Every structure is written in C-alpha cells, then in structure tokens.
Amino acid sequence: MSNLFDALVTRDKMDFRKFLAEYRRAALALYQATGDTAYRNATLTDKSFQRWRNGDVGRPHHPTPEILNSMFGRPADELLTPCTDEQVRSLLAVADPVLDERELAMTARDARAHAAEAAAQQLPDLSLDQLEDDLVHLVRSTNTKPPHLVFMTARELLGVAMVQLDRTQVLSQRRRLYLVAGQASALLAACAFDLGAMPHAFELTRAAALYGQVAEHGPLQAYAHAYLAVLYYWSGNPSQAVRKIVEARAFPGVGATGTARLAAIAARAYAHRGQADEAQRAVAESTADRGPARDDLHDGLAGEFDFSPERVAMSNSATLLLLRDGHGAEASARRSLELGAAHAVSSKQLVVAPQARADLASALLMRNELDGAAEALGPVLALPREWRGAGLTVRVNAVRAELASPAFRGTPVAQDLAERIEDFTAVAAPKVLGPATGTSRLALEGHGG
Incomplete structure (x- = not known):
C-alpha cells in the first residue's frame, strides 16, 4: 500500500533536502501569518520523511498537518492514509496540473539563493533587483496564468523574501523585502480566494496588511484592508466589510486608481447591507474622473493590483x-x-x-x-x-x-x-x-x- 504523499513527492522529484526546504518555507509563511511559534521552530528528520512516504505513521501532531496542507493543499489525513495504487491515480487525476518549466525555475532559484548565501552579510543589490523583477513579472502575468500557477510562484517568492530578510539588517533593503513579501502575500490571498480557500485567503491578506504596516507603505495597506472587505462580504458579514473600507480609506498615498477600487468595493458592501443610496453614491464615485494622482502599487506595479x-x-x-x-x-x-x-x-x-x-x-x-x-x-x-x-x-x-x-x-x-x-x-x-x-x-x- 502506498499513499498520496509519496505519489506527490515522487511526481515533484523531491528528495529529503528539497522537501525540507519547502517544508521550512511553508512553516515560516504560516508563522508570519499566524504568529504561532510552533511554525517558526518546525523541522523534520529524514527518518520521519521516509516513514511518511511508507505510510508507517499515525496522524502527526500540530504544526505538521497545517504545514502539509499549506504545501499540498490537501489535509494530512488524505495525504498519509494508505491507499491502493488505483486510489492514488484517482486522487492525482484531480490534483494540480504539473507546472510547466517548474524544474528549470526551481533550479534557477536554487542557484540564485546559493549565490546570495555566498555573498557578504549585506545583500547584493542585484539579488534584491532580481527578486523585485520576478515579482513584477508575476504580478503582470496574472491575466495569463491561472491561479494555481500564480500560487506556486508567489509562494516561492515569499519564501525567498523571508530568507533574505534574515540576511540583512540594512533598513532600506529590509523595507524592499517587506514590500515584496507583502505583495506576494496579497497575490497568494487572491489565489486562495479563487481556489475556494476562504480561511487561508483571510490569513494571507492579513499578512499582506502587516507587511505593509512594517514597510510603512500606505497603498499596500489600503489594498489589503479593502481585500479584507471583499472577503468579509463574501463571508456574509457586510457590516465588517464597510468598517474595513473605512479603515482602508485612511491610509495615505493612495492614487486615483486605488481610490476608484475602494469606492467600487464600498458600493458592493453597502449593497450587501441593502443600503441602496450609499451604494449608488459609491458607484458614482468609482466612475468619476480619476485625475493625475498615482501610486506605485495600483498604477506603478499594476497587473493584479490595477483596477x-x-x-x-x-x-x-x-x-x-x-x-x-x-x-x-x-x-x-x-x-x-x-x-x-x-x-x-x-x-x-x-x-x-x-x-x-x-x-x-x-x-x-x-x-x-x-x-x-x-x-x-x-x-x-x-x-x-x-x-x-x-x-x-x-x-x-x-x-x-x-x-x-x-x-x-x-x-x-x-x-x-x-x-x-x-x-x-x-x-x-x-x-x-x-x-x-x-x-x-x-x-x-x-x-x-
């Protein structure tokens, strides 16, 4: 008897070293999102990894199930329960499609990460430039890449940003990395929403808002708080959505595009509450002449953040x-x-x-x-x-x-x-x-x- 975990690890060509790196990256992301110190200290032995593959294990304890779910988008019980080869094939038939050029992308990122480790304690600006370029390319490709592919790349970029934050104490570099981490978290939240994972979308959006706060970046905070409003009215809580829009409007530096987005989201929240007059006024505000005001997120980075x-x-x-x-x-x-x-x-x-x-x-x-x-x-x-x-x-x-x-x-x-x-x-x-x-x-x- 095998299990789905072994099948997915085999499909993705993960040996223990590669799996451990992904495992720690997912744990760090969960720590950033939740503050639970169990994720920060999470690790794994080669022996446990092999036992999981062999199905020789009961249900693991916190935080392992949550980390595995974050990595594979499936409950730990489903991943580790022994099953027949036919059942494995059936489960894989509805798993995420194999990512195009993934091996090439992973190799390139591994090489770049290793080169960064060999550099001085202060990160080379070229490393940050490349990370930001990767983020820009991803943000502007969300109209051509389906959510599951965007999620995989955004998760890797978030992991790189978190690792590099531990390697520099230069304030200007740390602010750049916090912005990348926040923007990647926002992308991950949008993917989680599209894939029907509402609780994870909330967690990732809050992480984006916190990164924006640490970086003191008004447009990112406004974007994240407005996205929380979207998630709240989707969850049947339009009153909380309206409160989040009020908070989002208070952040400085938001340009005309971001302002139009806030108005359109406010209109929907008011409509969910049955406040027709307020909704109509917000609709009118969203379609008003935008003027020249711009910001570096909604207008500069654009892509997924454009409206x-x-x-x-x-x-x-x-x-x-x-x-x-x-x-x-x-x-x-x-x-x-x-x-x-x-x-x-x-x-x-x-x-x-x-x-x-x-x-x-x-x-x-x-x-x-x-x-x-x-x-x-x-x-x-x-x-x-x-x-x-x-x-x-x-x-x-x-x-x-x-x-x-x-x-x-x-x-x-x-x-x-x-x-x-x-x-x-x-x-x-x-x-x-x-x-x-x-x-x-x-x-x-x-x-x-």
Missing part, C-alpha cells in the same frame, strides 16, 4: 444586481465588455470579461430575455477549468438562480442552460480544494468577486 475602468464597470454590475437594478447592471456589464474589447488585450478576456458576461446574463434574465442571457453566457461556459475561479463560479450560479423564476419553468432553453451551468461548476477551480467557507451561502445570496 481598470472595465474592472470597475464589472464590479459595479454585480453591485447593481444586488440592488435588483437590472437595467443599470446590464448597462454596466456592457460597458465593461466594450472597454475590454477596445483595449484588445486578449488575456483580460479570461478574467474580467467572463464575470461581466455572467452579470449581463443575470441582468437580461431579470427582464425575461432568456435567449440573450444564453448567448451572453455561452463563452463563459466554454472556459477551461483552471479559469473558473470562485468569483466567476458564484456569478454563474446566480444565473442559475435567476433561471428558477416561474417565467422560465419548463422552457427547453432554460433547462439546457441550467444543465450546462451544473456541468461548468462541477469541474470549477475551487473543486480542487473543496467548497470554501460561505461559498454555498453566497451562491444563494448574490454576487461576489
């Missing part, structure tokens, strides 16, 4: 749907699609456009335009599994909820569309980790993301 006009319009369409303003939601969703098409950036069609299309379908169903809704949703239902994140999945499920209206009962088009939606969600990205806390409730309540 383009088409993204604002997409967010506002969900807000207006919560207010049952079908005409306004339709106009906002169409505006998002028009802006995205005008930019002619095909990668954005994998992120913003599908969510806008789902909102458009819901808005059309409010006006009993079934054929139009089916046409709008068609391209969304054809998306590959890895792009079916939690935000999009909930939006698509909201379309299915609209299809339950008596106006569509017994209609072949409605029945066909509902079945296609069930097929879509059955293999959505969050299924890799299982249902997220609050996701089922949100699927019934309305829209997120």
Whole structure:
C-alpha cells in the first residue's frame, strides 16, 4: 500500500533536502501569518520523511498537518492514509496540473539563493533587483496564468523574501523585502480566494496588511484592508466589510486608481447591507474622473493590483444586481465588455470579461430575455477549468438562480442552460480544494468577486 504523499513527492522529484526546504518555507509563511511559534521552530528528520512516504505513521501532531496542507493543499489525513495504487491515480487525476518549466525555475532559484548565501552579510543589490523583477513579472502575468500557477510562484517568492530578510539588517533593503513579501502575500490571498480557500485567503491578506504596516507603505495597506472587505462580504458579514473600507480609506498615498477600487468595493458592501443610496453614491464615485494622482502599487506595479475602468464597470454590475437594478447592471456589464474589447488585450478576456458576461446574463434574465442571457453566457461556459475561479463560479450560479423564476419553468432553453451551468461548476477551480467557507451561502445570496 502506498499513499498520496509519496505519489506527490515522487511526481515533484523531491528528495529529503528539497522537501525540507519547502517544508521550512511553508512553516515560516504560516508563522508570519499566524504568529504561532510552533511554525517558526518546525523541522523534520529524514527518518520521519521516509516513514511518511511508507505510510508507517499515525496522524502527526500540530504544526505538521497545517504545514502539509499549506504545501499540498490537501489535509494530512488524505495525504498519509494508505491507499491502493488505483486510489492514488484517482486522487492525482484531480490534483494540480504539473507546472510547466517548474524544474528549470526551481533550479534557477536554487542557484540564485546559493549565490546570495555566498555573498557578504549585506545583500547584493542585484539579488534584491532580481527578486523585485520576478515579482513584477508575476504580478503582470496574472491575466495569463491561472491561479494555481500564480500560487506556486508567489509562494516561492515569499519564501525567498523571508530568507533574505534574515540576511540583512540594512533598513532600506529590509523595507524592499517587506514590500515584496507583502505583495506576494496579497497575490497568494487572491489565489486562495479563487481556489475556494476562504480561511487561508483571510490569513494571507492579513499578512499582506502587516507587511505593509512594517514597510510603512500606505497603498499596500489600503489594498489589503479593502481585500479584507471583499472577503468579509463574501463571508456574509457586510457590516465588517464597510468598517474595513473605512479603515482602508485612511491610509495615505493612495492614487486615483486605488481610490476608484475602494469606492467600487464600498458600493458592493453597502449593497450587501441593502443600503441602496450609499451604494449608488459609491458607484458614482468609482466612475468619476480619476485625475493625475498615482501610486506605485495600483498604477506603478499594476497587473493584479490595477483596477481598470472595465474592472470597475464589472464590479459595479454585480453591485447593481444586488440592488435588483437590472437595467443599470446590464448597462454596466456592457460597458465593461466594450472597454475590454477596445483595449484588445486578449488575456483580460479570461478574467474580467467572463464575470461581466455572467452579470449581463443575470441582468437580461431579470427582464425575461432568456435567449440573450444564453448567448451572453455561452463563452463563459466554454472556459477551461483552471479559469473558473470562485468569483466567476458564484456569478454563474446566480444565473442559475435567476433561471428558477416561474417565467422560465419548463422552457427547453432554460433547462439546457441550467444543465450546462451544473456541468461548468462541477469541474470549477475551487473543486480542487473543496467548497470554501460561505461559498454555498453566497451562491444563494448574490454576487461576489
């Protein structure tokens, strides 16, 4: 009898040295996120590693289960329970896809880490430059890389930043590393959210906020607190979401793009609370002329941290749907699609456009335009599994909820569309980790993301 742990370690070509490095990196990340000293001192022997592979072990004690779950995205019981080869193959069939060029990337990072260790106590600026360049490249590739691939790279960058923080006491270098760690944590939080792991998204977002505080970086703190607001209203706590937005607005140095993002998130939080007037005012604020103010996160680094006009319009369409303003939601969703098409950036069609299309379908169903809704949703239902994140999945499920209206009962088009939606969600990205806390409730309540 083998187990899933041995299969995954074999697949990733991990000997004990490589596994221990990943194990310590994951433990440090959990320590940074939780403050639990058990993670800071976590280690492992080669003997224990081999026992895990052989299945000759009971359920390990804290903090091992949490570290293994962080590394593989699976409970320790599932990883270490003996099972047949056929069961292992079945479990691997739904595991994360093998990462392209991973071995090359790991080799390059190992070489760079070893070179940094050989350098003087003060880190060479070239090492920090390379780390920041890697982070910029990752942030700006989130529209072309699905969440599970972004997660793997962001986790490695966070680990490098934490290791390098232990190797320099130069304040300017430490601030740069805290910013990288905070931005990587923010990316990891977004990936956790997309993959349906809400508790981990909260932890990672709080870590990003704390890194921003240590670095005294207002835009990163504002971004993280606003993302906490998103997570709160997704978890059915819009009052706490509104409080987080108020906190986010207090941080200095946020440019016009970041301000528009805060307004759009505030609008959704107010809509979840049923405060229509406040929501409408925030929608208007989010679409106001942005002016010249910029900051180095939302505008400079951009990518995942950007909040383009088409993204604002997409967010506002969900807000207006919560207010049952079908005409306004339709106009906002169409505006998002028009802006995205005008930019002619095909990668954005994998992120913003599908969510806008789902909102458009819901808005059309409010006006009993079934054929139009089916046409709008068609391209969304054809998306590959890895792009079916939690935000999009909930939006698509909201379309299915609209299809339950008596106006569509017994209609072949409605029945066909509902079945296609069930097929879509059955293999959505969050299924890799299982249902997220609050996701089922949100699927019934309305829209997120």
